[in-house]
Amino acid sequence: MMADALLSLSGVHTHIGPYHILQGVDLKVPEGGVTVLLGRNGAGKTTTLRTIMGLWTASKGDIRFDDHVITRLATPEISRRGIALVPEDMGIFTDLTVAENMILAAASGPMDAKRLSWIKELFPPIGTFWNSSAGTLSGGQKQMLSVARAIIEPRRLILIDEPTKGLAPAIIKAMTDALRELKETDTTILLVEQNFAMASSIGDTVAVMDDGRIIHSGSMKELAGNAALQEKLMGLSLEAHQ
Amino acid sequence: MSEAAIKPRIEKIPLKEQIFQKLPVFLVPMLALAGLIAIGNPSSWLTLTVAGLAMGMMIFIMASGLTVVFGLMDVINFGHGAFVAVGAFVGFTVLAWLAGWTASPSVMLNLAAVLIAILAAMLITGLLGLAFERVIVMPVYGEHLKQILVTMGGLIVAQQMIYVVWGPDELHISRPQALQGSFVIGEAAIEKYRLVAVAIGLVLFVAMRHILKKTKIGLLVRAGVENGEMVEALGYRIRRLFLIVFMTGSALAGLGGVMWGLYQETITAHMGSEIMVLVFIVVIIGGLGSVEGCFIGAMLVGLLANYTAFLAPKVALISTIALMVVILMWRPQGLYPVVKAK
Numbered sequence: 001m002m003a004d005a006l007l008s009l010s011g012v013h014t015h016i017g018p019y020h021i022l023q024g025v026d027l028k029v030p031e032g033g034v035t036v037l038l039g040r041n042g043a044g045k046t047t048t049l050r051t052i053m054g055l056w057t058a059s060k061g062d063i064r065f066d067d068h069v070i071t072r073l074a075t076p077e078i079s080r081r082g083i084a085l086v087p088e089d090m091g092i093f094t095d096l097t098v099a100e101n102m103i104l105a106a107a108s109g110p111m112d113a114k115r116l117s118w119i120k121e122l123f124p125p126i127g128t129f130w131n132s133s134a135g136t137l138s139g140g141q142k143q144m145l146s147v148a149r150a151i152i153e154p155r156r157l158i159l160i161d162e163p164t165k166g167l168a169p170a171i172i173k174a175m176t177d178a179l180r181e182l183k184e185t186d187t188t189i190l191l192v193e194q195n196f197a198m199a200s201s202i203g204d205t206v207a208v209m210d211d212g213r214i215i216h217s218g219s220m221k222e223l224a225g226n227a228a229l230q231e232k233l234m235g236l237s238l239e240a241h242q
Numbered sequence: 243m244s245e246a247a248i249k250p251r252i253e254k255i256p257l258k259e260q261i262f263q264k265l266p267v268f269l270v271p272m273l274a275l276a277g278l279i280a281i282g283n284p285s286s287w288l289t290l291t292v293a294g295l296a297m298g299m300m301i302f303i304m305a306s307g308l309t310v311v312f313g314l315m316d317v318i319n320f321g322h323g324a325f326v327a328v329g330a331f332v333g334f335t336v337l338a339w340l341a342g343w344t345a346s347p348s349v350m351l352n353l354a355a356v357l358i359a360i361l362a363a364m365l366i367t368g369l370l371g372l373a374f375e376r377v378i379v380m381p382v383y384g385e386h387l388k389q390i391l392v393t394m395g396g397l398i399v400a401q402q403m404i405y406v407v408w409g410p411d412e413l414h415i416s417r418p419q420a421l422q423g424s425f426v427i428g429e430a431a432i433e434k435y436r437l438v439a440v441a442i443g444l445v446l447f448v449a450m451r452h453i454l455k456k457t458k459i460g461l462l463v464r465a466g467v468e469n470g471e472m473v474e475a476l477g478y479r480i481r482r483l484f485l486i487v488f489m490t491g492s493a494l495a496g497l498g499g500v501m502w503g504l505y506q507e508t509i510t511a512h513m514g515s516e517i518m519v520l521v522f523i524v525v526i527i528g529g530l531g532s533v534e535g536c537f538i539g540a541m542l543v544g545l546l547a548n549y550t551a552f553l554a555p556k557v558a559l560i561s562t563i564a565l566m567v568v569i570l571m572w573r574p575q576g577l578y579p580v581v582k583a584k
Contacts, residue, residue: 055471055474095468096461096464104473
């Protein structure tokens, strides 16, 4: 992998209660572009994102972001360094309106009007339902709000956990287009995704996890073009998931 | 992204569900109406209703901090009554110092004395809340059983400290001149102090709603109640926020203590633990973590306690427990359950 990694994990172990989930994760996320983290259910993908974000603390190993060790930093401090999380459950505050969700996401001050209008173009329902309760949004709209919150302030790295899970094909396409546009803004994205067709269409680099370890890393182009490798790593073929 | 392709739409809440959600708001007027029918005499009803609302407001003031503390950090604070008692003792001490003002015929001096007593009580209980959170609550986050045990322990320590500072006897104090006596409307006698209690409670409720709905710190509290982890992921230190809420809740309990003390005109070191039974009933009825639910629950408890004390004094002893049982059978999570993502 590339040497100028924005984020790197070296030998990261994470325990949750009695369970040893991450068992020595080594991962490098190059600056710019999209790195996709693949793997079957229970492989440790979500735990990896949560450990990077400080929501679970690594019991061993180092996490470096922009050449600084962030392994033991508290979550708010990690966020302030420019890392945002779009969690698997979206983390929407359903008791608040869409506007209030966005106001909170702009942690460093008032929202930048230009950036907000770009986000509203990227995700039209954000503008349409600006004053509506976020709890009344559909699943796809909540996912858009979750991503919109993560990008309301310029971030260096966005961790996105399965943004297409449970969404209709039209929404998946829209979300993919939005992530592609986001990628053009020099924002680095670490994407956990089960939908291989979507992941391979926007991913630049890829890492595959199994049993709490990275078992493969390389370019997405290489993996997408090698059905035998996909079969070996994940027991799937790209064709079967298109 | 094309809006047309996605066809934005919002999930409509069915009318039946909307009515079900709004129903608790009508419980207070419904209970007041039922009280009027049962009591028959409008003058007695008016006196009892104002007394009930005043009692409810004072319980709300004491309970509001407790419910937000639980909602935000899942902390069950059985020591909350300590702030009520300490607030009352501090307030009474200040009023005793200002005896010249409270005995004066000047309404302004009377009210100034009460205001200073309230501010002193809130300041001391707020600081006590800071120490309580750092020393007692912080080490047991996430462990409910330990929270119950150590906060109960904190309550006992606080009661013993009151014995040390103020002695073991109960204290008596008369309300300032301006807050004594009643207004007579027709045949109904309405105590002035109860009207003041209703006014302070209403102002506090409106202010709390405004802060929770319109300010960023209020948004953070509401968001933190629902999903504290996500609030942290957005870059906010929820522990610091919780400390502010805990201190504010403690200060409000101190305010409630002064008001309850002036209402009873007698205070004891155990008054906090005694009133906590009603406070917990209100918090449970309202839905743990809900300020609106807490307010409605407090009004219901206040009105019902006064109506039943008039109509059937023996039933009054169990009326609030019975109310809680009925509400929980109807809504097992309380009137306005707080949605938690944790």
